Amino acid sequence: MVRILFGVLWAIDATFKWLPGWIHGQTLGKELDPTKVPTPMLHGWIQLWHAVAGADPGMFALITAIVESVLAVALILGVFSNLAFIATALWSIGIWTSAEHMHIPYMTGQTDLGPSIGYVFGALALFYAAAGATWSVDAVIRPRLGRLAPLAGSVPGA
Numbered sequence: 001m002v003r004i005l006f007g008v009l010w011a012i013d014a015t016f017k018w019l020p021g022w023i024h025g026q027t028l029g030k031e032l033d034p035t036k037v038p039t040p041m042l043h044g045w046i047q048l049w050h051a052v053a054g055a056d057p058g059m060f061a062l063i064t065a066i067v068e069s070v071l072a073v074a075l076i077l078g079v080f081s082n083l084a085f086i087a088t089a090l091w092s093i094g095i096w097t098s099a100e101h102m103h104i105p106y107m108t109g110q111t112d113l114g115p116s117i118g119y120v121f122g123a124l125a126l127f128y129a130a131a132g133a134t135w136s137v138d139a140v141i142r143p144r145l146g147r148l149a150p151l152a153g154s155v156p157g158a
Helices: 002-017 040-055 057-077 081-097 115-128 138-144 146-151
Strands: none
Touching: 002 057, 002 115, 040 057, 057 081, 081 115, 081 146, 138 146
16 A cells, blocks of 8 residues: 555646746756856756756656656556666655755755655655555566566565
8 A cells, every 4th residue: 555655646746847937947947056056066967967958958857747647557556666666765865866966965954864765765665665566567567577577566475
């Protein structure tokens, strides 16, 4: 059930990515602003993503919307769950270190490190809990996947 709710959370997030302000690349300048980060190593990382997104903001926004939608569907349906959990964790760490700037600079009164770091731990916890093993498409297709079976949710009780 937690996997499905986590997928719904991703679906809500993906929905925002399909809205005009994001999908047309209008908000990327604010989200990936390298001038907001004083840390040299992180500044370079954000500059890299700013350059990638700035090359074609609409395409970058579209790819982001598609990736988040695919992750949401995979989590909700339990399709290739292990792959979805790892991809979700990697995607989230990418968001946290680029668009969220790891919430640097840390300031007095700051109360969190940003939501995406929680998504990383949530995805990894679901992976280690074998959350794709039940109530999932994986439970049906895993026996037929052969060498690709490890990408699907674990076998219940294994």
